[in-house]
Amino acid sequence: MSKVKVYVTLKPSLLDAQGKVIRVAAENLGYKDVASVRIGKFIEMEVNGKPENIKTQVEELCSKLLANVVIENYRYEIEE
Amino acid sequence: MSKVKVYVTLKPSLLDAQGKVIRVAAENLGYKDVASVRIGKFIEMEVNGKPENIKTQVEELCSKLLANVVIENYRYEIEE
Numbered sequence: 001m002s003k004v005k006v007y008v009t010l011k012p013s014l015l016d017a018q019g020k021v022i023r024v025a026a027e028n029l030g031y032k033d034v035a036s037v038r039i040g041k042f043i044e045m046e047v048n049g050k051p052e053n054i055k056t057q058v059e060e061l062c063s064k065l066l067a068n069v070v071i072e073n074y075r076y077e078i079e080e
Numbered sequence: 081m082s083k084v085k086v087y088v089t090l091k092p093s094l095l096d097a098q099g100k101v102i103r104v105a106a107e108n109l110g111y112k113d114v115a116s117v118r119i120g121k122f123i124e125m126e127v128n129g130k131p132e133n134i135k136t137q138v139e140e141l142c143s144k145l146l147a148n149v150v151i152e153n154y155r156y157e158i159e160e
Contacts, residue, residue: 033129034125040122044117064109
């Protein structure tokens with residue numbers, strides 16, 4: 001069984017409305033030094049099988065299910 | 081300006097309903113090897129100021145704004 005960590009982030013060219021709200025909220029709480037905030041997803045998975053198969057599966061899962069590749073980027077780490 | 085990466089995850093003892101849905105969806109797509117999925121948040125921030133001040137600010141922001149410490153854990157990395 002391998003542990004897989006996936007990071008899904010909005011493409012840099014797109015406005016991150018949720019991040020903007022958090023930046024303003026931080027400012028209102030007195031944290032004026034926060035210049036920008038961007039929100040993404042962090043997904044931890046446990047995947048059975050041989051390491052050589054896992055990479056293919058994770059790549060497919062990311063592009064089909066976990067990320068919307070039109071607006072999001074993803075990267076992943078596989079820990080054996 | 082420092083780049084800060086924050087990872088917010090649901091506490092391990094709690095049921096992750098969203099993760100469960102994704103695990104079942106993966107199974108239905110034919111990925112039977114996915115044993116478990118847990119979903120968290122990944123937050124990228126740019127914070128101005130001196131490195132020694134940034135750690136305190138990030139710690140406070142995490143516990144007050146970014147994570148619900150009753151049900152979530154957080155960890156962060158500060159890149160200078």
